Amino acid sequence: xxxxxxxxxxxxxxxxxxxxxxxxxxxxxxxxxxxxxxxxxxxxxxxxxxxxxxxxxxxxxxxxxxxxxxxxxxxxxxxxxxxxxxxxxxxxxxxxxxxxxxxxxxxxxxxxxxxxxxxxxxxxxxxxxxxxxxxxxxxxxxxxxxxxxxxxxxxxxxxxxxxxxxxxxxxxxxxxxxxxxxxxxxxxxxxxxxxxxxxxxxxxxxxxxxxxxxxxxxxxxxxxxxxxxxxxxxxxxxxxxxxxxxxxxxxxxxxxxxxxxxxxxxxxxxxxxxxxxxxxxxxx
Amino acid sequence: xxxxxxxxxxxxxxxxxxxxxxxxxxxxxxxxxxxxxxxxxxxxxxxxxxxxxxxxxxxxxxxxxxxxxxxxxxxxxxxxxxxxxxxxxxxxxxxxxxxxxxxxxxxxxxxxxxxxxxxxxxxxxxxxxxxxxxxxxxxxxxxxxxxxxxxxxxxxxxxxxxxxxxxxxxxxxxxxxxxxxxxxxxxxxxxxxxxxxxxxxxxxxxxxxxxxxxxxxxxxxxxxxxxxxxxxxxxxxxxxxxxxxxxxxxxxxxxxxxxxxxxxxxxxxxxxxxxxxxxxxxxx
Numbered sequence: 429x430x431x432x433x434x435x436x437x438x439x440x441x442x443x444x445x446x447x448x449x450x451x452x453x454x455x456x457x458x459x460x461x462x463x464x465x466x467x468x469x470x471x472x473x474x475x476x477x478x479x480x481x482x483x484x485x486x487x488x489x490x491x492x493x494x495x496x497x498x499x500x501x502x503x504x505x506x507x508x509x510x511x512x513x514x515x516x517x518x519x520x521x522x523x524x525x526x527x528x529x530x531x532x533x534x535x536x537x538x539x540x541x542x543x544x545x546x547x548x549x550x551x552x553x554x555x556x557x558x559x560x561x562x563x564x565x566x567x568x569x570x571x572x573x574x575x576x577x578x579x580x581x582x583x584x585x586x587x588x589x590x591x592x593x594x595x596x597x598x599x600x601x602x603x604x605x606x607x608x609x610x611x612x613x614x615x616x617x618x619x620x621x622x623x624x625x626x627x628x629x630x631x632x633x634x635x636x637x638x639x640x641x642x643x644x645x646x647x648x649x650x651x652x653x654x655x656x657x658x659x660x661x662x663x664x665x666x667x668x669x670x671x672x673x674x675x676x677x678x679x680x681x682x683x684x685x686x687x688x689x690x691x692x693x694x695x696x697x698x699x700x701x702x703x704x705x706x707x708x709x710x711x712x
Numbered sequence: 713x714x715x716x717x718x719x720x721x722x723x724x725x726x727x728x729x730x731x732x733x734x735x736x737x738x739x740x741x742x743x744x745x746x747x748x749x750x751x752x753x754x755x756x757x758x759x760x761x762x763x764x765x766x767x768x769x770x771x772x773x774x775x776x777x778x779x780x781x782x783x784x785x786x787x788x789x790x791x792x793x794x795x796x797x798x799x800x801x802x803x804x805x806x807x808x809x810x811x812x813x814x815x816x817x818x819x820x821x822x823x824x825x826x827x828x829x830x831x832x833x834x835x836x837x838x839x840x841x842x843x844x845x846x847x848x849x850x851x852x853x854x855x856x857x858x859x860x861x862x863x864x865x866x867x868x869x870x871x872x873x874x875x876x877x878x879x880x881x882x883x884x885x886x887x888x889x890x891x892x893x894x895x896x897x898x899x900x901x902x903x904x905x906x907x908x909x910x911x912x913x914x915x916x917x918x919x920x921x922x923x924x925x926x927x928x929x930x931x932x933x934x935x936x937x938x939x940x941x942x943x944x945x946x947x948x949x950x951x952x953x954x955x956x957x958x959x960x961x962x963x964x965x966x967x968x969x970x971x972x973x974x975x976x977x978x979x980x981x982x983x984x985x986x987x988x989x990x991x992x993x994x995x996x
Binding site: 439440441442443446493494496498499651653683684685686687689690691692694695698 | 723724725726730777780783935967970971973975976978979982
């Protein structure tokens with residue numbers, strides 16, 4: 429049984445619509461909210477979508493309000509879908525105690541440890557349940573690209589590497605490239621997956637590539653003044669090494685003086701949208 | 713004695729810099745924070761600035777984060793200056809009790825009633841003290857345009873009408889056009905100025921135009937799905953009537969289905985920036 433979307437709000441934006449919806453997620457077993465930007469073209473035909481996965485502490489709102497992406501999406505005739513970053517409305521022990529675990533920090537994986545495995549299945553949500561729902565009830569084709577920021581950059585890389593047939597292209601801004609080996613990832617994976625590090629490999633972009641997972645190409649932007657780069661949370665060099673060994677074409681762009689903020693994302697989102705639109709148009 | 717600017721934060725954005733500063737305002741008698749976007753051109757020459765006045769409840773941050781204006785400002789070689797919307801850090805009786813009076817709601821006027829007149833002098837702050845400060849300490853010419861949203865649209869119109877020599881051009885998004893005759897304005901003017909309605913006229917764009925104040929032209933965007941339009945807070949028809957009687961050229965654009973949000977501002981800010989840049993370039 430497919431759940432129905434309930435519209436929460438609608439804003440005209442660049443000739444299209446920014447709409448937020450609520451629905452019951454059977455995968456996450458809770459009510460969820462997500463946002464979609466529908467370009468003007470969606471009034472006369474089905475359009476492809478960029479799926480955007482946000483970072484720690486975000487909701488569906490951050491990218492829509494701060495990335496300045498609607499204008500280019502309107503021009504390109506692409507929708508943008510922004511899911512939330514974790515299940516909501518559940519009250520698991522300690523769920524809201526830290527910014528980097530639990531609510532706002534779902535890490536786009538399927539948890540296997542109790543009590544998280546009852547709800548924290550964001551991977552199935554963003555790759556299966558929500559695409560089926562929006563492609564049935566909104567004017568979207570099944571053509572998808574995926575991108576994201578930080579924890580959401582990790583999510584975009586992992587979702588694409590595990591589903592190269594589902595996403596036509598993938599890019600990321602300051603992604604957590606090697607979560608098995610950084611403080612954020614070790615905390616999240618220990619909590620959601622347990623201590624068997626073998627089980628972590630299927631949720632780590634570098635490990636997936638080492639294990640044979642492939643996409644056609646990767647586009648990654650990384651600011652060199654990003655404090656989380658200095659803290660060792662992001663590790664683009666690990667992704668570069670994995671891609672080199674696998675001969676996977678990676679365009680890793682170091683952006684001088686840029687930090688981890690949405691000002692960085694806004695500065696380069698047009699490049700990413702045009703990249704994805706080019707691939708989507710070529711494969712249509 | 714000029715107060716010094718203390719940098720609070722800096723983010724690279726579209727090849728330029730988004731910087732926030734704190735300083736002591738002698739006009740407001742408190743510490744204030746403001747933001748500036750400096751385009752790449754500001755590294756090699758002085759640049760003109762668009763002054764942006766935000767609406768109720770905002771700070772210096774809303775426009776910078778949500779309007780998507782940096783890219784066009786970078787291209788045009790224009791700075792953007794975003795002051796805060798009221799004095800801060802003062803603790804006047806009832807100052808923080810409502811969203812439309814006191815903190816976050818300075819209405820860009822000089823209060824005459826106690827206790828507000830000790831601090832609430834945002835008009836002098838945004839037209840005199842802050843321009844002098846930033847034009848001395850940042851790479852800005854003294855060429856200025858001004859725009860704003862809602863309460864800040866009112867502020868932009870009033871500041872320009874009272875200082876046509878100071879601002880080369882003026883525009884507004886969903887401005888409070890006739891504050892003497894709308895609930896927000898009556899509450900603010902009664903509180904800040906007292907009950908003598910004659911004294912309100914110098915802070916009301918429509919009354920200023922009826923009294924002979926002039927600018928060369930006005931550009932105003934108004935969404936027709938704006939709930940505050942329906943509530944009678946904005947009254948663009950009063951501005952239209954005043955401009956018609958005064959033969960003041962007004963380009964009043966009704967934008968179908970747009971609301972009062974930053975999605976509306978983002979959709980049309982490029983038009984406004986190009987309009988202001990055209991005037992600034994012509995007068996340079």
